[in-house]
Amino acid sequence: MTARPPLRRIALLDDFGDAARASADWSGLPVEVFTDHVTGPALAERLRGFDAVVLIRERSPFPAELAEALPDLRLVVTTGMRNRVLNMDACQARGIAVCGTPSSAAPTVELAWGLILGLARRIPAQENALRQGHWQAHPPGLELEGATLGVAGLGRIGVKVTAIALAFGMKVLAWSPNMTPERAAAAGAELAGKLDLFARSDIVSLHLGLGPSTRGIVGAAELAAMRPGALLVNTSRGALVDEAALLAALHEGRLGGAAIDVFEQEPLPADHPLLAAPNTLLTPHLGYVSARNFRAYFEGATACLRAWNAGAALPNPLNAAAGATTAQDPHA
Known part of the structure; x- marks a missing residue:
């Protein structure tokens, strides 16, 4: 695979219960975990300088204007395989790879x-x-x-x-x-x-x-x-x-x-x-919130981040920039 510059800064957003760190092995990955929730210009400012972002399902909208405001961003990992508030077209247009993770219904x-x-x-x-x-x-x-x-x-x-x-x-x-x-x-x-x-x-x-x-x-x-x-x-x-x-x-x-x-x-x-x-x-959007599902999410996320750093094929690619051969519909 083509060598990629290793990820320097990874943001994990909206980890309200601070569950991600205990759900997977993040060792060696330069991840910063945010347990609060911000949107709009505040989110763009928070993510400035990060080259990878991990999204927990649909907690933070990721519209085109946010992708355009982050010139350093190269990789987005969304937990699950669909995220209706992630603008896939904007990511593809800017060459931002998007990957998903396993999940359970x-x-x-x-x-x-x-x-x-x-x-x-x-x-x-x-x-x-x-x-x-x-x-x-x-x-x-x-x-x-x-x-x-x-x-x-x-x-x-x-x-x-x-x-x-x-x-x-x-x-x-x-x-x-x-x-x-x-x-x-x-x-x-x-x-x-x-x-x-x-x-x-x-x-x-x-x-x-x-x-x-x-x-x-x-x-x-x-x-x-x-x-x-x-x-x-x-x-x-x-x-x-x-x-x-x-x-x-x-x-x-x-x-x-x-x-x-x-x-x-x-x-x-x-x-x-x-x-x-x-x-x-x-209830506060607990439908997908279980210990086993979070392990699948965050082990899937770390697998994608490590594959990026190793220059290997990215697991669960969702757009062509990540290596997908067919387009995925995040709204399906």
Whole structure:
């Protein structure tokens, strides 16, 4: 392979829990770990002089103007194989290599079911009441056996969520913009129209990618179609849901509750209105956050960084500058 100048400065961004250092062997790599979050001009200033950046999924947007502001940057490693807020075209145009890492869908599937169970059985509210001296202070929760789960999106996560629903004895409806009856049936679900899915489900769980056609795809009409007391769970993308419509449905008591792991603005500001909305179960984008998945992420990242320094082929290349032979779509 062609010799490359070794990396002099590597930035690892947004390591909120300071987990990266313990998840892989970084020895010999000149990495600087940032545990806070900055954006815009402050991020460009922070990254000035770095020749490699490691991104944790989609925590920091990496638009074209940021790539253009960093003339020393030669390599970007994103954890996972897709990052919708990383401008791949700008990186390729500037000759910046982009690599991904291995990842697992299992943590998001497990978190989705943790949220479903927590919301359906009112576990956080009951636990908080118990600590305050109250016994069975809230109304009974929803029993899953015999209930209907609506799954919006049957990708690798939605299919696994469906399998667990069937194990609970639930009926599963499935919908996505390109869903077919055969694909739904193969997963053990029944194809439904979008409004029909929202109207017939006791719980709706979102597992769609975000793009122009799906932004705001759950709006006032979909929320109004949901039966009284129904639950909405979103572990996919915050912008799939019209936030104003969701807040209205919650405050008006038309929804039984919403469990949300993903937000259009992350980290969530301390004054965000969802924090004060009733009947919510909120988590700080934990879907992919597990010890095993972080080991896969950061061992994959260090493998890419070491391959660069060794002049070897880069693992998991995502653009031609990194050695990919076919273009990758970070929004897929």
